[in-house]
Amino acid sequence: MAQEEGGEVERRSEEKTNKQLFLRLLNFISNDDKKTLAIACIAMSLTSVNNLAFPKIISNLIDSMSNSSNTQAKRKLVVSSLIMFAVGAVGSWLRTYLFTIASDSVSKRLRVELFKAILKQESGFFDQTPVQDMQCRMTDDVQAMANATTSNFAKVYRYTNSALGGSIMLFSISPRLTVATLGVVPLVGVTGMLYGMRAKKMSKKMKENISRIASSVDEKLANIRTVRLFSMEDYEGEEYANLLNSTQEDVKHAAHAEGLFLGGLAFGGFTSLLGVLYYGGTLVERNLITVGALTSFAMYSATVGLGFSGLSQVYAETLKALSSAQRVFEILDRKPSVNQDDGRVLDSIEGNIEVCNVCFAYPSRPDALVLSGVTIQLHKGETLALTGPSGGGKSTIAALITRLYEPSSGKILLDGINMSTLSASWIRKQIAVVNQDPILFSDTIEANIAYGRPHAKRSISEFATVDIQDAARRANALSFIVDLPDGFQTQVGERGSLLSGGQRQRIAIARAMIRDPKILILDEATSALDNASEQLVKEALERLMEGRSTLLIAHRTSTLAGSQRIAVIDGGRIVEEGHYDDLISKRDSIFSHLIQSLPC
Numbered sequence: 018m019a020q021e022e023g024g025e026v027e028r029r030s031e032e033k034t035n036k037q038l039f040l041r042l043l044n045f046i047s048n049d050d051k052k053t054l055a056i057a058c059i060a061m062s063l064t065s066v067n068n069l070a071f072p073k074i075i076s077n078l079i080d081s082m083s084n085s086s087n088t089q090a091k092r093k094l095v096v097s098s099l100i101m102f103a104v105g106a107v108g109s110w111l112r113t114y115l116f117t118i119a120s121d122s123v124s125k126r127l128r129v130e131l132f133k134a135i136l137k138q139e140s141g142f143f144d145q146t147p148v149q150d151m152q153c154r155m156t157d158d159v160q161a162m163a164n165a166t167t168s169n170f171a172k173v174y175r176y177t178n179s180a181l182g183g184s185i186m187l188f189s190i191s192p193r194l195t196v197a198t199l200g201v202v203p204l205v206g207v208t209g210m211l212y213g214m215r216a217k218k219m220s221k222k223m224k225e226n227i228s229r230i231a232s233s234v235d236e237k238l239a240n241i242r243t244v245r246l247f248s249m250e251d252y253e254g255e256e257y258a259n260l261l262n263s264t265q266e267d268v269k270h271a272a273h274a275e276g277l278f279l280g281g282l283a284f285g286g287f288t289s290l291l292g293v294l295y296y297g298g299t300l301v302e303r304n305l306i307t308v309g310a311l312t313s314f315a316m317y318s319a320t321v322g323l324g325f326s327g328l329s330q331v332y333a334e335t336l337k338a339l340s341s342a343q344r345v346f347e348i349l350d351r352k353p354s355v356n357q358d359d360g361r362v363l364d365s366i367e368g369n370i371e372v373c374n375v376c377f378a379y380p381s382r383p384d385a386l387v388l389s390g391v392t393i394q395l396h397k398g399e400t401l402a403l404t405g406p407s408g409g410g411k412s413t414i415a416a417l418i419t420r421l422y423e424p425s426s427g428k429i430l431l432d433g434i435n436m437s438t439l440s441a442s443w444i445r446k447q448i449a450v451v452n453q454d455p456i457l458f459s460d461t462i463e464a465n466i467a468y469g470r471p472h473a474k475r476s477i478s479e480f481a482t483v484d485i486q487d488a489a490r491r492a493n494a495l496s497f498i499v500d501l502p503d504g505f506q507t508q509v510g511e512r513g514s515l516l517s518g519g520q521r522q523r524i525a526i527a528r529a530m531i532r533d534p535k536i537l538i539l540d541e542a543t544s545a546l547d548n549a550s551e552q553l554v555k556e557a558l559e560r561l562m563e564g565r566s567t568l569l570i571a572h573r574t575s576t577l578a579g580s581q582r583i584a585v586i587d588g589g590r591i592v593e594e595g596h597y598d599d600l601i602s603k604r605d606s607i608f609s610h611l612i613q614s615l616p617c
């Protein structure tokens with residue numbers, strides 16, 4: 018008894034959740050979509066009325082055909098039947114087209130909101146959520162949700178009409194003939210084949226679109242740090258919306274073809290049946306077959322059967338869509354642990370950074386302390402070289418300074434102000450980061466350099482080409498760029514794969530130059546560059562560092578020898594700190610052992 022009550026409570030709470038989810042889902046239908054859906058419903062009513070009237074028309078036709086004397090009445094009936102079938106076919110085309118357009122509009126809105134919500138999440142979220150999982154939410158789940166708000170409505174409306182209207186008709190007539198519609202089958206087969214060939218082509222195009230969009234999303238999400246360090250979250254959201262808009266024509270063509278197919282099928286099917294019955298009428302005249310009432314009865318039975326089975330399918334589909342909605346709303350409702358835009362913004366900064374007694378564990382591994390009481394200072398305009406064995410925590414310090422993560426304890430000050438009280442997005446605009454293996458996006462060289470522009474909303478066209486060229490020149494990149502056949506318009510390939518390592522680095526330096534930041538974080542390149550290329554990169558970096566506070570993650574003895582100050586980090590602790598000469602002169606110091614293992 019108690020178990021039954023428990024089951025009932027659970028069922029009711031599930032129903033309540035489903036109702037809430039469904040109501041929330043309906044909010045994604047805009048007023049324009051509602052208008053589209055209303056017209057689609059009117060179009061569908063035409064088809065429904067046509068479908069319900071059809072068996073009755075057949076019955077009348079049969080009776081009329083069996084009466085050979087009234088040719089005028091026969092002709093009239095055939096013509097009016099044809100008009101009705103044509104109206105039904107147009108309704109069928111229109112509703113298919115409009116429901117598809119409305120579904121596309123709802124899914125676009127959902128996707129853009131979801132993508133923007135994902136971009137706003139903190140770095141710890143990305144460490145723990147697989148990219149494909151997010152992609153699945155953005156594609157399959159969103160599609161199921163959009164269908165539930167548009168095409169499933171259509172199905173419910175249509176199947177209810179069939180089931181209820183058909184039931185009424187069924188009881189109002191008397192069945193006499195068995196089904197004589199097998200002649201429709203070859204026509205359906207030919208139409209299906211023709212549409213199938215066309216649909217195959219279109220589906221390929223649509224899949225290409227989907228994969229183009231999916232790989233672009235994949236790239237941006239896989240490189241979320243780069244997007245974030247350049248504060249490009251809003252820009253990327255807009256770019257994504259534009260990319261989706263660019264597929265609109267293909268969606269329209271596919272919807273148009275599907276509509277024509279369904280409309281043509283209905284028209285062809287009904288017309289061929291008309292032919293069969295016309296011929297059947299002659300058979301009736303010769304008393305070879307019985308009258309039409311049973312035919313209409315059989316057809317109404319089929320209508321009723323299809324209506325009820327359709328309704329149960331829609332119910333299952335809607336439930337599946339609600340579970341998709343749950344997964345999507347989970348992200349939309351998630352509050353990132355660091356809100357990128359919360360906090361103060363300063364008018365100007367000097368560029369002093371103090372890391373004070375910072376301890377840190379990554380959110381994905383909360384029990385593994387990566388930094389234990391780290392304290393370092395980076396003074397205005399100075400370079401601090403951070404070195405130490407791999408895995409010691411150098412990159413983690415850089416990630417904390419750019420507020421990709423928050424310290425577990427301790428604090429980081431910018432010009433004496435606790436960074437946690439400042440806007441994370443604003444802080445990143447004051448910093449440029451050049452990594453060992455910089456990430457470029459699959460776009461032109463010009464667009465990749467302009468990615469460093471401080472104001473995300475400024476487009477490349479507003480951004481003076483001369484600024485981009487000047488940054489490229491100072492980054493020692495101009496000469497190789499102008500030698501390329503398309504110059505600044507050269508496509509760099511996915512992740513910049515069409516450029517060499519040294520070229521990629523110089524583009525990344527130009528990107529940092531254009532940002533003109535007060536603070537610089539450099540992860541010195543150790544990738545195998547040839548001597549000439551290495552010299553060019555080195556020169557460009559030195560130019561970039563002039564007058565800026567630089568945290569330099571150093572991997573070479575030559576870099577360390579030229580540094581003003583050096584901090585050695587090992588196992589998450591600063592183990593030694595000082596000038597090169599002081600550290601090297603200490604026998605048995607960690608630094609002197611370390612320096613022997615580093616390349617020059």
Ligand code: ADP
Pocket residue numbers: 144379381382387405406407408409410411412413414
């Ligand atoms: P370094 O830059 O000195 O080579 P890192 O700062 O990259 O060292 O890494 C310090 C430690 O933090 C390593 O043990 C590494 O495995 C771990 N680590 C780095 N990134 C992450 C992450 N996103 N999630 C969990 N652990 C990480």
